[in-house]
Amino acid sequence: MDQIMTWISDNQSTLIGYAVQILVGIVILVVGKIVANSMAKLMAKGMHKRGMDGAVISFLTAIIKTVIFIAALLMALSQVGVQTTSFIAILGAAGLAIGLSLQGSLSNIASGVLIIMFRPFRAGEYVDAGGVSGTVEEVNIFQTIMKTPDNKVVFVPNAQITTQPITNYNREDTRRVDLLIGVSYDADLHKCKEVFQQVLAKESRILPEPAPNIQVHALNNSSVDFIVRPWVKGTDYWGVYWDLMREIKLALDQNDIGIPYPQMDVHLHKVASQE
Incomplete structure (x- = not known):
């Protein structure tokens, strides 16, 4: 115990420096999250004023929040002392490996981008997409949220939607x-x-x-x-x-007009018995 206290006493300034760096890193993360949420809300408010589709708004705000949080995470790691250059390289290699194992999730992201770009449907429209019929609530990065006529909420993967025919019942008047x-x-x-x-x-x-x-x-x-x-x-x-x-x-x-129902006529033939 005495040795531990002695080591702490000898390295007090270093430990205080590390503690300050970690504290600053945590603050950067917290501020980054607050900034990400605030930016997303401001963007959503501005896009709502311009009359943009709700599905587009939810998709773009989700991307903005993710990008800002990743930037804050890299800044926090840099503040702690982690070499972000090498860390980014490691992330790239890890991202490649993860990407290969998460092809389905990446295809959902790509499909979400296609849905936002070509807009086969908008929020509030009733569609048949991905094998589900319902009213579109919003389009996220990975999935489209739909509400069925019996008030069930269905989360449909974006890739499932773009690989199947889409029927939009509200696009025409x-x-x-x-x-x-x-x-x-x-x-x-x-x-x-x-x-x-x-x-x-x-x-x-x-x-x-x-x-x-x-x-x-x-x-x-x-x-x-x-x-x-x-x-x-x-x-x-x-x-x-x-x-x-x-x-x-x-x-x-x-008017005495009949509506028939399926019926079958059975004909019986008497066959003479052979003795």
Whole structure:
């Protein structure tokens, strides 16, 4: 114990110097984190004022925070006495090894950049991307956050999105409602078309242009299939879809037009017994 105290006493100035360097390094890290958060908030505020997409804002602010924190970390290490030049070289070699082992994560970052550059969707739009259908909340460095209609939050890897088709349901203002209605073979086809036209005429949310399309689509095994295709605003799609299905069924019932169901005819043949 005496030897330890003697060593501390002999090297007191050196130890104090190291302690000060470590303290300054910690302060640099803390200040760097504060600066990173402040810069990110300022950038986000400025981009919001310019009307930039929320997904772009979240992605860029995440990158800025990461870059500033890495710079603060290097400054802190330099203050402690670590040679940052050699440290950067070591980081480069380690980064190569880590990059090879984390190809999936790097592909997510690259995919995130592509999503931000080409913007196949924006925050608030309803899309089908990466096998998930939902409203885009934000795009991070590694993943896109989406909320499904039943209020589940799904984190989809960016690489999964860019390697599959993306369907954006909100990019255009209008959508076509596609209905397939089967009627009986005994039904009067002209009367059926009139019934469909009357139902569409009562629906105020249907757009006059393009005009609705009503045609015989197929002659199936047990039904004659009509396509009924009106155009509506994108925000009215599901409401019009559900209401038309109900009103068409009621109108067909009122006009004694049957909607057939799959059926099978069984024919029995009596075979004479052989004695």
